[in-house]
Amino acid sequence: MAQAQSDGQPVEKLDRDEAAAEMAELSARVARANRAYHTQDAPEISDADYDAIKARLIALEAAFPDLARPDSPSTQVGAAPAEGFGKVTHAQRMMSLGNAFTEEDVQDFTARVRSFLNLPADTVLEVTAEPKIDGLSLSLRYEDGVLVQAATRGDGTVGENVTANARTIADIPHSLSGDVPRILEVRGEVYMDHQDFAALNAAEGGRVFANPRNAAAGSLRQIDPGVTARRPLRYFAYGWGELSQPLAPTQMQAVERLQALGFRINPLTRLCRNTAEMIAVWTEIEQQRATLGYDIDGVVYKVNDLAYQGRLGFRSTTPRWALAHKFPAETAWTRLDRIEIQVGRTGALSPVARLEPVTVGGVVVSNATLHNEDYIAGRDNVGALIREGRDIREGDWVKVYRAGDVIPKIADVDLSRRPEDSRPYAFPTLCPECGSEAIREPGDSVRRCTGGLICPAQAVEKLKHFVSRAAFDIDGLGARQIEMFFADPVLPIREPADIFTLAARDGRNLARLRNREGFGERSVEKLFAAIEDKRRIPLARLIFALGIRHVGEVASATLARHFGTWEALVAAIDGAAREPAFAAPDDKARRATLSDSPNWAGLTGIDGVGGVLVNSLVTTFVQPAEREGIDRLVAQLTVLPAQSTHARQTEISGKTLVFTGTLERMTRAEAKARAEAMGAKVAGSVSAKTDLLIAGPGAGSKATKATELGVMVIDEDEWLRIAGAG
Numbered sequence: 001m002a003q004a005q006s007d008g009q010p011v012e013k014l015d016r017d018e019a020a021a022e023m024a025e026l027s028a029r030v031a032r033a034n035r036a037y038h039t040q041d042a043p044e045i046s047d048a049d050y051d052a053i054k055a056r057l058i059a060l061e062a063a064f065p066d067l068a069r070p071d072s073p074s075t076q077v078g079a080a081p082a083e084g085f086g087k088v089t090h091a092q093r094m095m096s097l098g099n100a101f102t103e104e105d106v107q108d109f110t111a112r113v114r115s116f117l118n119l120p121a122d123t124v125l126e127v128t129a130e131p132k133i134d135g136l137s138l139s140l141r142y143e144d145g146v147l148v149q150a151a152t153r154g155d156g157t158v159g160e161n162v163t164a165n166a167r168t169i170a171d172i173p174h175s176l177s178g179d180v181p182r183i184l185e186v187r188g189e190v191y192m193d194h195q196d197f198a199a200l201n202a203a204e205g206g207r208v209f210a211n212p213r214n215a216a217a218g219s220l221r222q223i224d225p226g227v228t229a230r231r232p233l234r235y236f237a238y239g240w241g242e243l244s245q246p247l248a249p250t251q252m253q254a255v256e257r258l259q260a261l262g263f264r265i266n267p268l269t270r271l272c273r274n275t276a277e278m279i280a281v282w283t284e285i286e287q288q289r290a291t292l293g294y295d296i297d298g299v300v301y302k303v304n305d306l307a308y309q310g311r312l313g314f315r316s317t318t319p320r321w322a323l324a325h326k327f328p329a330e331t332a333w334t335r336l337d338r339i340e341i342q343v344g345r346t347g348a349l350s351p352v353a354r355l356e357p358v359t360v361g362g363v364v365v366s367n368a369t370l371h372n373e374d375y376i377a378g379r380d381n382v383g384a385l386i387r388e389g390r391d392i393r394e395g396d397w398v399k400v401y402r403a404g405d406v407i408p409k410i411a412d413v414d415l416s417r418r419p420e421d422s423r424p425y426a427f428p429t430l431c432p433e434c435g436s437e438a439i440r441e442p443g444d445s446v447r448r449c450t451g452g453l454i455c456p457a458q459a460v461e462k463l464k465h466f467v468s469r470a471a472f473d474i475d476g477l478g479a480r481q482i483e484m485f486f487a488d489p490v491l492p493i494r495e496p497a498d499i500f501t502l503a504a505r506d507g508r509n510l511a512r513l514r515n516r517e518g519f520g521e522r523s524v525e526k527l528f529a530a531i532e533d534k535r536r537i538p539l540a541r542l543i544f545a546l547g548i549r550h551v552g553e554v555a556s557a558t559l560a561r562h563f564g565t566w567e568a569l570v571a572a573i574d575g576a577a578r579e580p581a582f583a584a585p586d587d588k589a590r591r592a593t594l595s596d597s598p599n600w601a602g603l604t605g606i607d608g609v610g611g612v613l614v615n616s617l618v619t620t621f622v623q624p625a626e627r628e629g630i631d632r633l634v635a636q637l638t639v640l641p642a643q644s645t646h647a648r649q650t651e652i653s654g655k656t657l658v659f660t661g662t663l664e665r666m667t668r669a670e671a672k673a674r675a676e677a678m679g680a681k682v683a684g685s686v687s688a689k690t691d692l693l694i695a696g697p698g699a700g701s702k703a704t705k706a707t708e709l710g711v712m713v714i715d716e717d718e719w720l721r722i723a724g725a726g
Contacts, residue, residue, distance in 0.1 A: 011059050011060055011063045014060075014063075016064065016067065019060055019063070019064045019067060020064075020067050022056075022060060023057065023060050023061065023064070023067055026053055026056060026057040026060070027057065029053055030053055030057060061366075085160035085161050085162060085221070086160070086161040087154075087158050087159070087160065087161065088149060088151035088154075088158065088159050088160065088161045089157065089158050090139065090151065090154075090156070090157060090158070090159060090241065091141075091185065091241060091242035092185070092241040092242050093156050093157055094137060094139060094153045094154075094156045094159070094187065094241070095156060095314060095317060095318055095319055096156070096317055096318055097300065097318055097319070097322055097323065097324040098318045098322075098323055098324065099298075099323070099324050099325075099326055100323050100324065100325045100326065101325075101326055101328075103275075103279055105323075105325070106275055106278055106279060106282075106301070106323070106325055107275050109301065109323045110125060110127070110274075110275050110278075112320070113125060113303060113308075113312065113320070113321065115667065115669070116311075116312060116320065116667055116669045116670055117308060117311060117312070117667070117670065118665075118666065118667045118670070124273050124274075125273075125274075125303070125308075126250075126271060126272065126273055126303075126304035126305065127271075127272045127278055127301050127302065127303055127304055128251045128252050128255075128269060128270070128271055128272070128301070128302045128304050129269070129270045129271075129272050129278055129281040129282065129285075129299050129300070129301055130238060130266050130268065130269040130270075130299065130300050130302075131266055131268050131285055131292070131296040131298075131299060131300075132296055132297055132298040132299060132300045132324050132326075133189040133191050133236055133238075133266070133294065133295070133296055134191070134212075134213045134294075134295035134296055134297045135189040135190050135191030135192075135212075135213055135216050135217075135295075136152065136153075136189065136190045136191070136213070136216050136217045136220055137152065137153040137187065137188075137189060137190075138150060138151070138152060138153075138162070138166065138187070138188060138189070138190045138220070138235065139151045139152075139153070139159065139185055139186070139187050139241055140166065140172060140185065140186045140187075140188070141183075141184075141185045141242075142175075142176055142180070142183070142184040142185070142186070143182065143183055144180075144182055145175050145176040145177060145180045146174070146175050146176075147163075147166075147167065147172070147173065147174050147175065148163075149161065149163050150162050150163045150165070150166030150167075150172075151163075152220070152221070155469055155470070155473070156317070160221065162220055162221065164225040165220055165221075165222060165225045165228040166220070167225070168225055168228050168229035168233075169190065169228075169233045169234070169235055170234075171233075171234050171235035171236075171263075171264050172235050173261070173262040173263070176261050176262060178260070178261065180261065181243050181244045181245045181247070182244040182245075183242055183243060183244040184240070184243060184244070185240055185241035185242040185243065186237050186239075186240055186241075186258060186263060187237070187238065187239040187240055187241055188235055188236050188237035188238050188239070188263070189235070189236050189238065190216050190217075190220050190233055190234070190235055191212065191213070191216050191233070191234055191235075191236070191294055191295070192212040192213075192215045192216045192219070192231070192232060192233060192234065192294075193212070193232075193234060193293045193294040194212060194293050194294060194295075195293065196232035197209070197211075197212040197215050199232075200215060200231065200232065201215075210363075211295070212294065212295050213295060215231070216233055219231035219233055220233065234264075234294075235263075235264065236264055236265060236266050237255070237258045237259075237263035237264065237265055238255065238265065238266070238300075239255075240254070240258075246306070248306070249305070249306055249307070250304045250305055250306055251302050251303070251304045251305075251306060251309070252269070252271050252304055254306065255269065268285055268288075271304060272301075278301055278325075281299065282298075282299045282325050285299050286299075286327055289327065296327075297326060297327055298324050298325050298326040298327050299324075299325045300322060300323070300324050300325075301322065301323045301324075301325060302321060302322045303321040303322070308321065309321040311670055311673075311674075312670075312673075313673045313674075313677060315554070316553060316554045316557050317553070317554075320673075329360075329401040329402050330360055330401065330402065331360065331399050331400060331401040331411060332358045332359065332360045332365075332399070332400055333358070333397055333398070333399050333400070333414065334355050334356045334357075334358035334365075334397070334398065334400060335355065335356045335395070335396070335397055335398075336353050336354070336355055336392065336393075336394060336395065336396045336397075336398050336410075337354050337355065337356060337394070337395075338354050338394050339351050339352070339353060339354070339370065339376070339392075339394055339425055340352050340354055341428060341432050342457075343431060343432070343433045343449055343455065343457035343458060343461070344457075344458070344461050345458055345461035345462040345464075345465050345547045346448065346458070346547070346549045347431075347438075347448035347449040347450070347451070347452070347455065347458055348446045348447075348448050349427075349428065349431070349432075349438055349446070349447045349448065349449065350369070350370075350371075350372075350446075351369075351370035351371070351372070351373070351375075351376060351427070352367055352368070352369065352370060353367065353368040353369075353370050353392070353398070353410060354366065354367060355367065355368060355398075355400065358400060360400055360401065360402050360408065363402065365400055365402070365408045367408065368398075368400055368408040368409055368410050369407060369408070369409055370392065370410065371445075372445045372446055372447070373427035373440075373447060374445060375392075376391060376392045376425050376427065377391050377424070377425075378390045378391040378392070390412075390413055390415070391413075391424055391425070392410060392413055392425065393413075393418065393422045393423065393424060393425055394422075394425060395418070395419045395422055396413050396414070396417075396418055396422070397413070397414040397417040397418075398410045398411075398412065398413055398414070399411045399412040399413075399414075427447065428447075429447075431449035431450075431451055431455060431457075433449070433451075433455055433456055433457035433458075434449065434451040434454055434455040434456065434457070435451075436449050436450050436451030436454070436455060437449075437450050438450070453625055453626075456486070459486070459494065459495075460482060460483060460486050462496075462547045463482045463486065463493065463495075463496065464479045464482050465545070465547040466496045466499075466545045466546075466547065467479075467482060467499075468545075470541070470544060470553055471541055471544055471545035472499075472534050472537065472541065472545050473534070474499070474530050474531055474534050475526070475527075475530040476523070476526060476527040476530050477499070477527065477530065477531070485498075485502075490509060490511050491505055491506060491509060491511075491513065495629045495632070495633070496545070496629070496633045497629065497632035497633040497635070497636055499531055500531060500535060500633075500636035500637070501636070502528070502531065503528040503531065503532070506524075506528075512524075513527075535636065535637055535638055536637070536638045536640060537637055537638070537639060537640065538560070538639075538640045538642070539560040539563075539564075539565065539566055539569075539639055539640060539641060539642045540553075540556045540557045540559075540560035540561075540642060541556075542566065542634075542637070542639055543555075543556035543559055543560060543569070544556035546620070546630065548616055548617055548620045549616045549620075550612055550613045550616045550617075551613060551616065551617060554608070555608070555609060555613055558606060558607075558608050558609060559606070559609065560642040561642050561676075561681065562606050562609075562681050563642075564641050564642050565639070565641045565642075566634065566639040570621075572599070572602055572603055573603070573617060573618055573621045574621070575599035575602070576599045576600045576602070576603055576614065576618050577618050577621060577622045578599065579599055579600055598687060598688070600614070601685055601687055602687060602689065603617070603618075604684075604685075605683045605684050605685035605687060606681075606683055606684065607672065607682040607683055607684045649679070650678040650679055650680075650722075651722060652675065652678055652679065652680040652691075652692065652722060653678065653679035653680065654679060654680070654681075655680050655681070655691035655692055656680070656681045656682075656683050656689055656690050656691050656692075657675050657680050657681065657682050657683070657690075657691065657692045657693075657694065658682070658683050658684070658685065658686050658690050658692075658693050658694070658702060658706075659671055659672065659682070659693075659694045659696075660686075660693060660694070660695050660696070660699045660700070660702040660703060661695050661696030661697055661698045661699035661700075661703070662696045662697050662698050663694075663696045663716050663719075664696065664697070664716060665716060665720065665725075666716070666719075666720065666723075666725065671694070671719070671723070674723045674725070675723070678722075678723070685702070686702045686705045686706050686709065686711060687709075688709055690706065690709070690711045691711070691712070692711070692712050692713075692714065693706040693711050693712070693713045693714070694713075694714055694715075694716065694718075694719045695713050695714070695715060696715070696716050
């Protein structure tokens with residue numbers, strides 16, 4: 001291995017091998033120093049030495065960006081806790097928010113709410129508007145007025161128990177007095193203001209945290225609460241989770257009640273009566289953004305009437321009654337050095353711009369998405385600012401922005417600075433990973449590798465997806481480890497089932513993991529324990545983890561909720577696959593034949609599940625290699641049946657409902673949401689498995705078919721009685 005700093009050679013004189021060796025060594029040293037400082041609170045090296053090592057690593061990564069690791073310690077803050085925190089399952093899931101970027105997005109939001117609730121045009125829809133704090137979400141649980149638990153958001157369902165640390169924050173009351181609900185879960189944001197952030201970094205040598213948000217997150221997640229106590233953290237309350245009794249009839253009144261109980265709420269919170277007032281508040285807050293003294297990245301709108309919020313309910317990950325209106329993205333100009341192609345788990349060829357590093361919104365950006373070949377050619381703006389006919393080429397000077405302050409994108413090209421010898425970019429027609437033909441199907445904006453399982457890039461990306469946070473989420477087995485194990489000739493992981501045989505194979509192998517560099521007895525034990533812990537997996541997570549095209553988190557949850565068990569889902573897929581028409585060419589006649597098939601309709605009839613998704617699902621399961629791999633995986637698992645999300649049994653729990661005709665006192669969207677909240681399944685078509693048809697005026701063929709099949713048919717009045725809205 002090359003010596004650290006390659007014997008002092010200037011970065012520009014190093015070759016790739018020398019740079020790679022030095023980057024690996026420096027990364028290990030920085031990571032070790034981070035653990036000693038942030039986790040163990042026992043620094044091993046001086047601040048000056050740390051800064052010199054990290055500066056050298058950053059310089060190398062800037063000079064050789066293609067060698068920079070995604071998990072480089074130069075991009076991280078502090079280090080993960082040595083043993084982690086205890087886990088807390090939230091009584092009510094902590095959701096994220098949908099985003100808006102334009103006034104039209106805000107208008108669409110209020111229009112959707114009005115449509116869902118079927119509000120008359122002259123009915124005022126009040127909405128609260130408050131700054132969106134750029135911090136760390138924290139839930140505080142009080143029982144009989146006493147703080148008993150504090151938890152981070154985590155994945156929304158399970159967070160980290162940081163109770164001891166939260167008790168050190170001055171803004172968080174340890175006990176509440178007065179008229180306090182027996183159970184009160186307060187939700188809000190932990191943050192650090194600019195003045196305290198500057199003082200903290202100055203006290204620590206000016207190199208601890210990159211921004212106040214990271215400072216707040218790193219400070220709250222200290223193993224030693226004493227360290228957290230020395231960090232100047234603040235807390236704004238903005239909402240609630242589980243309650244034993246309502247706080248108030250409106251959002252504004254409920255937040256004011258939290259203030260009366262001793263919590264800080266944001267003083268800029270306003271009540272708006274229409275979209276124009278919402279935009280006016282957003283503009284006012286944006287103008288004050290630089291002088292607030294703390295970071296915000298937008299304004300959050302919430303429907304004020306809590307009864308309306310209850311009716312609107314939630315999508316899979318976001319509430320229908322709230323929206324985050326983000327501030328415009330910051331931009332910067334830089335040079336596009338080259339365009340590289342990455343191959344995803346579905347074979348999609350995704351172009352990535354490798355940029356000369358530039359700071360955008362406080363973050364150093366060296367890569368940006370280029371979407372697809374039409375975007376590069378200037379034929380498709382994909383929601384950005386590229387004008388028709390303005391293509392993107394290697395060597396161009398481009399304007400970079402971070403959409404929603406997250407994903408770097410290219411917004412424009414400076415043609416006046418384009419090199420004279422510039423040539424249009426030729427998008428590859430062969431997969432750069434396996435050499436297979438890359439085709440673009442009619443109507444598809446993406447070119448895909450046809451190599452399938454022989455393409456190593458697809459295999460690796462499928463495995464990365466499998467262990468991702470929303471899928472199996474196995475501690476200690478992330479993207480970097482997947483790449484390592486995929487290339488391992490002795491203990492390879494080439495398919496998901498290999499993960500769950502790793503421990504057994506390791507025990508039979510002389511080159512055991514614990515004896516390898518980078519591993520140890522304790523780390524291997526923890527990895528195997530984490531894998532073992534995920535042998536029991538919820539049905540929705542398993543479906544999503546398979547990485548089937550078009551089957552995302554929402555569709556996975558829908559399928560799990562509808563079928564309940566893995567066996568029922570597979571039986572339905574196999575039934576659809578046995579239809580003779582499925583093997584026919586994919587033409588209109590085939591689709592028409594399949595639409596009349598009970599087996600096929602049993603899948604496409606699920607509300608929210610269409611023919612494209614079903615075709616992808618069934619096609620995956622009929623491929624022998626794919627199916628055998630899925631079967632090998634499931635043989636290693638205990639797949640947990642889908643659990644109902646409603647708190648109590650109702651007369652329609654577990655039943656399949658279909659709505660038809662026009663509902664006059666409740667919109668179709670609200671009726672569907674209400675039925676699902678009561679534990680029912682909502683289908684789009686009538687079949688022998690339908691339990692109940694709700695028929696409004698204008699009901700046609702569905703009502704006729706229901707009668708023929710002996711399905712119970714009720715009117716809207718009876719439905720409103722069942723739904724408790726009569």
